[in-house]
Amino acid sequence: MTRAASAASRDRSQRIAAMPMEVTGRPRFLAGTLPSIADIWRRRELLGLLVRRELRARYKNSSLGILWSLIKPLAQLLIYYFAIGQILGAARLIPSFAIFVFIGLTTWTLFTEMVTNSTVSIVNNGGLIKKVGLPREIFPLAAVGGALVNLGIQFVVLLGAMLVVGEFPVTWRVLWLVPSLVLLVVFGAAIGILLSAVNVYLRDFEHLIEVVLIVLFWASPIVYSFSFVESLDLGWVRELYLANPVTLAVLGMQKALWVAGAGNLANWPQGLGVRMLVALLLSTLFLWLAHRIFGRLQGNFAQEL
């Protein structure tokens, strides 16, 4: 052994002697939150790389590439514009129907992408999870990040369209974007983290969630405005309808961006801000709980995959 090598070796052993021993695994239910947040924060660069990997790999071999993430919502927009707007006549009652639908669709797409992509994220990254010790929350979070990037792209198109028709939102109401998106991301991440873990044990969830999402699409004012709901006199069903965080987020987004509908106050419920605040608090609690359940279940991921 050369003298230089043994010096390096001595340095290393001194450095290691100075470090505290850390217990692996996170068996405790309540005390695990802060350490794992710190863990994820330390790996934020990896999170960014995983988001990029997800986006690049998805469109790598297609010539239109990332444009595909636009084509799907635009096709949906066309369908709803003609089928519901023109044929069923909703466009006569909802001003700037195309813009209205596109606001709702981008919001909804963000939610579905977060949920469906997170749900399969752990199973799809099984190879990595079985072989490398990582904070596993990174995978559903990367799926959420990817969905946000797609939202950004759709937003560019939406803003462009609003410029063209001259309904660009130049009011303070644009600030409704912030609570709406925060609420949606917290709620979506909570569901995504929970289902990503549960799906490892019961693979039915990735199919179940798709069906549930098809149904839930109609439970938010995306292709019809909230004034339709108000006109129905639904009683307690109305409260249930408004308890849905996705509905509140969609309403918030419309409040921020739908200029043509701003004149009609029936398009939004009373006290939207308070409802959103309550939903945000509950969703945050839900996110914490989902993360704790995730922490409990993740110890066996490597052998269940």
Next chain:
Amino acid sequence: MAAPDIVRVDQVSKRFVLHKDRSIKERILNFSSNRTHREDFWALRDISLTIESGTTVGLIGHNGSGKSTLLKIIGGIIDPTSGVVSRRGRLAALLELGAGFHPDLTGRENVYLNAAILGLSQRETRGYFDEIVDFSGIEGFIDSPVKFYSSGMYVRLGFAVAVHVDPDLLLIDEVLAVGDEPFQAKCMDKIAEFQNDGRTIVFVSHSAEQVARICKRVVVLNHGSLVYDGATSEGVKVLREGFGM
């Protein structure tokens, strides 16, 4: 100065539950007979050992002896059913070379991704990048997607990334059995260099010969129990003679 401990394994047991039904339907149908559809299997029973910094330890045993499970528990990939594992220092686990390579991304992109997975920052990776490519010996292909790589190129790039992570503790699971002769020689050189640097290596292998060459200490496992912990020559003899049974 005595070498500090880098890994402590304290009375670790691991039970695998073998579920025989997977879907909701099967679970509901079999709910009453749930117990009969579970089978317990103890992969490890009551293992305790301490590894000092700077040593190289071989884990040997026959198939199904639990050596890979023990390595995964040390690496934090599986949680033990009972018992505690504590460790310190930077860890790199070579359980599978190129784990996390995405086939559609280029070698270059995968180097950055894989290095981040193993715990290097982007800046550190940039610093090591040329060295990594040089070590892997695939300069000409670094900008092609890794799905076009031969399995040898894949493994070489994976190994090159892993050894540049600057680990204090390196866990190796059989990965050295792959690759051609020159590559294996290169791996062995790298391991010798790591030993010189005072890094700790925990090494799982079937090859008693390979273990004898690089480890002074071996741990012999049989059906999840620790049957021998000590000098390599003695341990290999224990394994060969079938645990004196």
